[in-house]
Amino acid sequence: MEKDEHFMQLALHEAQKGRHQTWKNPLVGAVIVKNDQVLATGYHHHYGKPHAERDAISKLTPEQLFNSTLYVTLEPCNHFGKQPPCSQLIVDSHIKRVVIAEIDPHKLVTGKGIATLKENGIEVTTGVLNAEVKKLNEHYNYFYKNDRPWITLKQATSLDYKVSAGLNQRTAITNQEVYEQVHCERADYQAIVIGSSTAIIDNPSLLTTASTDYPPIRIVLDRRGRLLEHLDLTLLNDDNPTWIFTQNKSLANHNLNQNIQCFLTKNNDLSDLIAELSKKEIQSIYVEGGPTLEKSFLDNFFINEMITYISPDFIGANGVSGTVPTSSHHFDEVNIKQLGNNVRIDERNKNV
Amino acid sequence: MEKDEHFMQLALHEAQKGRHQTWKNPLVGAVIVKNDQVLATGYHHHYGKPHAERDAISKLTPEQLFNSTLYVTLEPCNHFGKQPPCSQLIVDSHIKRVVIAEIDPHKLVTGKGIATLKENGIEVTTGVLNAEVKKLNEHYNYFYKNDRPWITLKQATSLDYKVSAGLNQRTAITNQEVYEQVHCERADYQAIVIGSSTAIIDNPSLLTTASTDYPPIRIVLDRRGRLLEHLDLTLLNDDNPTWIFTQNKSLANHNLNQNIQCFLTKNNDLSDLIAELSKKEIQSIYVEGGPTLEKSFLDNFFINEMITYISPDFIGANGVSGTVPTSSHHFDEVNIKQLGNNVRIDERNKNV
Numbered sequence: 001m002e003k004d005e006h007f008m009q010l011a012l013h014e015a016q017k018g019r020h021q022t023w024k025n026p027l028v029g030a031v032i033v034k035n036d037q038v039l040a041t042g043y044h045h046h047y048g049k050p051h052a053e054r055d056a057i058s059k060l061t062p063e064q065l066f067n068s069t070l071y072v073t074l075e076p077c078n079h080f081g082k083q084p085p086c087s088q089l090i091v092d093s094h095i096k097r098v099v100i101a102e103i104d105p106h107k108l109v110t111g112k113g114i115a116t117l118k119e120n121g122i123e124v125t126t127g128v129l130n131a132e133v134k135k136l137n138e139h140y141n142y143f144y145k146n147d148r149p150w151i152t153l154k155q156a157t158s159l160d161y162k163v164s165a166g167l168n169q170r171t172a173i174t175n176q177e178v179y180e181q182v183h184c185e186r187a188d189y190q191a192i193v194i195g196s197s198t199a200i201i202d203n204p205s206l207l208t209t210a211s212t213d214y215p216p217i218r219i220v221l222d223r224r225g226r227l228l229e230h231l232d233l234t235l236l237n238d239d240n241p242t243w244i245f246t247q248n249k250s251l252a253n254h255n256l257n258q259n260i261q262c263f264l265t266k267n268n269d270l271s272d273l274i275a276e277l278s279k280k281e282i283q284s285i286y287v288e289g290g291p292t293l294e295k296s297f298l299d300n301f302f303i304n305e306m307i308t309y310i311s312p313d314f315i316g317a318n319g320v321s322g323t324v325p326t327s328s329h330h331f332d333e334v335n336i337k338q339l340g341n342n343v344r345i346d347e348r349n350k351n352v
Numbered sequence: 353m354e355k356d357e358h359f360m361q362l363a364l365h366e367a368q369k370g371r372h373q374t375w376k377n378p379l380v381g382a383v384i385v386k387n388d389q390v391l392a393t394g395y396h397h398h399y400g401k402p403h404a405e406r407d408a409i410s411k412l413t414p415e416q417l418f419n420s421t422l423y424v425t426l427e428p429c430n431h432f433g434k435q436p437p438c439s440q441l442i443v444d445s446h447i448k449r450v451v452i453a454e455i456d457p458h459k460l461v462t463g464k465g466i467a468t469l470k471e472n473g474i475e476v477t478t479g480v481l482n483a484e485v486k487k488l489n490e491h492y493n494y495f496y497k498n499d500r501p502w503i504t505l506k507q508a509t510s511l512d513y514k515v516s517a518g519l520n521q522r523t524a525i526t527n528q529e530v531y532e533q534v535h536c537e538r539a540d541y542q543a544i545v546i547g548s549s550t551a552i553i554d555n556p557s558l559l560t561t562a563s564t565d566y567p568p569i570r571i572v573l574d575r576r577g578r579l580l581e582h583l584d585l586t587l588l589n590d591d592n593p594t595w596i597f598t599q600n601k602s603l604a605n606h607n608l609n610q611n612i613q614c615f616l617t618k619n620n621d622l623s624d625l626i627a628e629l630s631k632k633e634i635q636s637i638y639v640e641g642g643p644t645l646e647k648s649f650l651d652n653f654f655i656n657e658m659i660t661y662i663s664p665d666f667i668g669a670n671g672v673s674g675t676v677p678t679s680s681h682h683f684d685e686v687n688i689k690q691l692g693n694n695v696r697i698d699e700r701n702k703n704v
Contacts, residue, residue: 159660159697160676161513298666308511310662312688312699314650314681324512329666334693336664341686343695345511347664 004099007031007038007071008129012101014043015052015073015136020187020212023047024281026074026104026137030056032095034068047214051077053086057093065093073133075104075126078112087116097123101133105144139189139284142304149277150284152189152305153294154182155322159312162319163291170202171315177339178309183209185307189216189286191243191277195293196222205234206288216286218242219277221293223268225251236260245273270300291323298325305348306331312341356451359383359390359423360481364453366395367404367425367488372539372564375399376633378426378456378489382408384447386420399566403429405438409445417445425485427456427478430464439468449475453485457496491541491636494656501629502636504541504657505646506534507674511664514671515643522554523667529691530661535561537659541568541638543595543629547645548574557586558640568638570594571629573645575620577603588612597625622652643675650677657700658683664693 008031015029022044029043030052042056050058053076057065076086076098090098098117103126104110117124134141139150156174157163164171172179186192187210198204199220206218218235220227225248227236235242236257244262246252252264265272277285287297297303306329308322331347338344366381374396381395382404394408402410405428409417428438428450442450450469455478456462469476486493491502508526509515516523524531538544539562550556551572558570570587572579577600579588587594588609596614598604604616617624629637639649649655658681660674683699690696 157513159658160674161509162676165680306511310695310697312683312686312697314677316677316679316681319676322512324514324671325666325668327668328517329668331664334664336690336693336695338688341688343662343688343697345662345664345695 003036004071004125004128007033007069008073008099008101008133010038010041011052011071011073012129012133012136014041015133018044018046020210021046021214023214024140024190024283026140028052028072028074030073031071032056032060032065032068033071034064039064039068048082051083051086054083054089057089062094065095067094067096069097069099070095071099071128073101073136075100075102075109075111076113076117077104077109078116079108081108085113085116087113090117091120091122095122097125099125099128101127101129102141105141107144143278143281143283147278148274149190149282150304151274151287151297151302152285152307153287153297153303153323154307154309155289155291155294156182156309157311157322158315158319159310160314160316160319161322162315163289163322164201164320165315166318167320168201173313173315174309174311175340175342178311178342178344180209181339181344182309183207186210186216186286187212189284190214190282191217191219191285193219193221193273193285193287193293195290196220196224196226197292198288198290199233199235200226200230203233203235204288205238207240215240217282219285220244221273222246222248222251223265224248227251228254231256245276270296270302274302289323291321294323295325298323298329299327303329303349305346308345309339310343310345355388356423356477356480359385359421360425360451360453360485362390362393363404363423363425364481364485364488366393367485370396370398372562373398373566375566376492376542376635378492380404380424380426382425383423384408384412384417384420385423386416391416391420400434403435403438406435406441409441414446417447419446419448421449421451422447423451423480425453425488427452427454427461427463428465428469429456429461430468431460433460437465437468439465442469443472443474447474449477451477451480453479453481454493457493459496495630495633495635499630500626501542501634502656503626503639503649503654504637504659505639505649505655505675506659506661507641507643507646508534508661509663509674510667510671511662512666512668512671513674514667515641515674516553516672517667518670519672520553525665525667526661526663527692527694530663530694530696532561533691533696534661535559538562538568538638539564541636542566542634543569543571543637545571545573545625545637545639545645547642548572548576548578549644550640550642551585551587552578552582555585555587556640557590559592567592569634571637572596573625574598574600574603575617576600579603580606583608597628622648622654626654641675643673646675647677650675650681651679655681655701657698660697661691662695662697
């Protein structure tokens, strides 16, 4: 059992190498072992490219594969997607035993890959390092279990809980370390959501500094169509995709940059937004404000995670307050990290 | 020089043993060395008891003391206080050399102890581990250099910067670790200051759990005399001293418990309070709220240090906001510490 955990740890380490490049696919790592020797490792490098099992298997000869054990972090797939099914490849390779950390929550896969392996006489062990591996694809898992995206709210406040020095003022509240962390963690999400005020006042580009071919889609909630008066915003003119949710038909029908997609909504309900994003298979969103939008998310309990960056300065009475929900909220898990003289408080509810 | 620092480090370690028991006196440690061997150590144990130098010297014979080196964290005194002057004792002991970390800022001492030693042919080295030793008696140093107490504001807030769940509601915002830390750090101050609202709503005892014969004096600022309607408060009936600053003559003349002292003030200016506390030789105060009182301190720039405890929960819109000063404030030094799932942010201005 300790051996299994050791090799699965290697597979987990492999999986992480694909970070930010597998897009809608999960991170997966694989290790092939015979006589306690690692013969090959592999991982899912990139969306559309071979799965981890295939990556590892392709490095070995039939003789090497014969009677070997495959460690893989996620249940092998059993269906034709961008790649032929891994379960059949494993069977054909005459691998003797497969050790799996996590059952794939994706409805097309769950349990079926394991069934195929067992039907073909392969010994299957599941659940090894399950808790650690589950964290690897938290958003993917959540999305396929709950049919809705993982929602993280992010805010950056002063000690006296101000998010800007005054109305309509773009203010850098937190320090350079926070700036860098935010620009990097954006890549962990498939979309970034902001309100129209934040778009107009801050004119952010909402890009990520992480190396990824799949930067998050920028989503602006603009019920009234205020963006029509601000068509010069960076978000509406650069080369990255932006989605606008609006009730304003003029905006929805306006001839915008080809990277921009407008969604004409009927009401102002966040549940409509979430439903639409679920349909579009957006597995995770990072809500970057402002405070009014975040309050709506909190008040509707559409929250999985809250990230607050705090600087130790006071902004004073003219500042605009951070988000204050209508009622109290407690989160199950809290992680605190110091970034220079700023603090990051990351809190989340236990996954359903 | 490295030897000097080594022995001074020992003296610093000795000094800390007197923590919370030397009251208005500084913490001081001493080490006596001959031929690189430590012959004796000593420290100031308790207010009114022998100074560190005397404590160490008393452990040795005249032969041992002859030609030895004394390491002492603070300049030896030269005047009769509760104890006869240490400078003369050192001369009489035929100590050859004295190494001092810090010159005593107390006007009755500063430079005079060293002068006496030098006049008597003793070799004197100063400034060894000066920065480390200065931190030992930060409040004492500040008081004697600036003729006013060191002022620390303390607050405990939720993530959304609330200090209570609603008006007139006593609320435990932060966790047990914070509770214990606050109860202990109170002993680092000579007085605790609160407003009358905090006294009435929270009915706190403001005691310390630290072992000390000199718990801080509780000070209530009660301009209007609201305490007259609340004479059953714990603060006004237990065995510890409480001072009340009021403009209400009935309260000032009221026949209160013998531990209570009333100060009749002419106006509502914090500078009057500070002047009175300076006169009473209160070296340091810990202001525990409420937010309105802390705002006054911040707006008048009467601040040396700000301690904010933050819990990760949201209280919501009915909560009472933490202190928001009129204008912005930046502090020079910031220290961040995690206490369970709470955070302590300690920030201070560079000492004058």
